[in-house]
Amino acid sequence: MAKQIPVTSRASQIEYAIRDVVVPANALEAEGHEIIKLNIGDPLAYPGLPTPDHMISAYQKALLDQKNGYSPAYGIPELRKAISNNEQNKLNGGWSCDPNDVYVCHGVTEALQIIFATFLDPGDEVLAPGPHYPPYMAYPQLFGGKTVEYRLDPDNNWKIDFDDLKAKMNDKVKLLVLINPNNPTGNVITQQEIEEIVELASRWENCTIISDEIYDRLNFNGNHISTASVSSNVPVITLNGVSKVYYAPGWRIGYMALHDPINKLSNIKDGLERLLRSRLCASTPAQYGYLAGLNDDDAWMNDYLSTLKERNDVCVSLINDIEGLSVEKPQGAFYMFIKLTENHWNNRDKDFVLDLLHSKHVLTVHGSGFSNQYGKNHFRVVFLPSEKILIEAFNRIDDLLNERRN
Ligand SMILES: Cc1ncc(COP(=O)(O)O)c(C=O)c1O
Known part of the structure; x- marks a missing residue:
């Protein structure tokens, strides 16, 4: 074999558990x-939760109207405005979001x-919840930063362990x-907890809060509140997009919205904008699809949410x-x-997942x-499939547990 060209340790160490387990599943298929x-947290992977037609029509229309060119680097102005309206008028926790502080990206991931x-400069830290969505661990190290996890309490609804968080600031x-x-725990942070977090962050002058609210309206008790609405001094970057609440993850449209109540982010804004310009823009026609989702009637969302609530109840009672x-x-979520x-x-949760996959053909x-x-000693399932499939999956999980116990 020819001598292999070396890969950087930066790239070779990246892991994304959610898709990594797909490799053995594909081999079985x-x-x-x-x-x-x-x-995988993709509603489109399961029947019954399709992207709404009116959003698809708007996307299609944009294609037919030749809106196929590059768009402005920070997003089409109509969409930036619609996002800022949406943030301002949230049922719980609207905040004074300016369209000029909204930047449309190729998903929250970008x-x-x-x-x-x-x-991040080398040596800087990102404090992220443990457990967390994997890119929060994978990406900071690409820039020399380091992710430190603060503990979520597994025995108290995965609430933030404030003693641990304080010790790590x-x-x-x-x-x-x-x-x-939260992904993967499904916890929703209360207003009182957000107040406490903002107060804690305000004691550290270098600290900005990232509030990933991509599941904001997938909230079964209607009590979600945006972090930006609570902060009067700490900068908050809200993240959201079309992927989850609007059921179109393949469109790859998301945004960051900056809340900078005491003007600490001028240099950061300049840096963000330079990077955004250098990567040109997010998909132009897909932005029109999201625009329709934000501007048109969203009563359809209630039906989708009821379906999810039912599936949540079914899974909990099965478990x-x-x-x-x-x-x-x-x-x-x-x-x-x-x-x-x-x-x-x-300490064998990965063994369990692989055993379940190979013996019972259920992928978690x-x-x-x-x-x-x-996160160890746990496994994650999505409850997006139909009740029938969920029942079948949990029967097989039960069978495996029984077989391995005996
Ligand atoms: C917490 C969280 N943030 C972001 C994303 C990805 O967002 P996007 O599709 O906009 O890149 C996910 C996807 O599962 C997620 O769970």
Whole structure:
């Protein structure tokens, strides 16, 4: 074999558990097995939760109207305005969002890369919840930064452990991340907790809060509140987009919106804008699709939410009847972060996921993929599939637990 050209350690160490488990699943599918896939947070991967027609028509119309050129680097002005209206008029927690502080990206995922590139110098820290959505661990290191996890309490609905968070704050922390509602735990942060977080962050003058609110309206008790609405002094960057609440993750449109109440982010804004201009723009026609979602009637969302609530209830009651599992009931998003309670699986959540895949053809994600320290002994399922499929999946999970116990 020819001598291999070296890969950087930066790239070779990247892991994304949610898609990494797909590799063995694909191999099984290639052998002709049918896999129940509960691994990926994509509503379109399951029947019954389609992207609404009026959004698709707007996207199509943009294509036919030749809106196929580059758009302005920060997003089409109509969309920036619609996003700012949406942030201002949120049922809970509207805040004075200016369209000029809204930047449309190729999904929240691109926004994160741009934010980390702008904020982090070598040695800087990002405080992220443990467990967390994996890019919060993977990306900061690309820029020499380091992610430190603060503990979410597995026995108290995955609420933030404030003692742990306080102990980990320091001058190197440039970004404090909230994921609300949380992936993978489904926890929704209360207003009182947000107030406490903002107060804590205000004691550290280098600290900006990232508030990832991509599941904001997938909130089963209607109590989600935006972080920006609570902060009168700490800068907050709100992240959201078309992927989850508007059921169109493949369009790859998201945004960051800056709330800078005491004007600390002028240099950061300049850096963000330079990076945004250098990567040209987000998809132009897809922005028109999202615009229709934001501007048109959104009564359809209630039906979708009711479906998710039902599936949440179904999963929790199934889990409660299975020996060897327990779960804190999610209050938002569409994930269950399930604990493996038996000694047999202690520190073996990845083994469990692989065993379940190979023996029962159900694909889930190991909890340690969301945090080695705080996610182990758990696995994540999405509750987007129909009740029938969920029941079948949990029957197979129950079977596996019984077989391995005996
Ligand atoms: C917390 C969180 N943020 C961001 C994303 C990805 O967002 P986008 O599709 O806009 O890149 C996900 C996807 O699962 C997520 O769970």
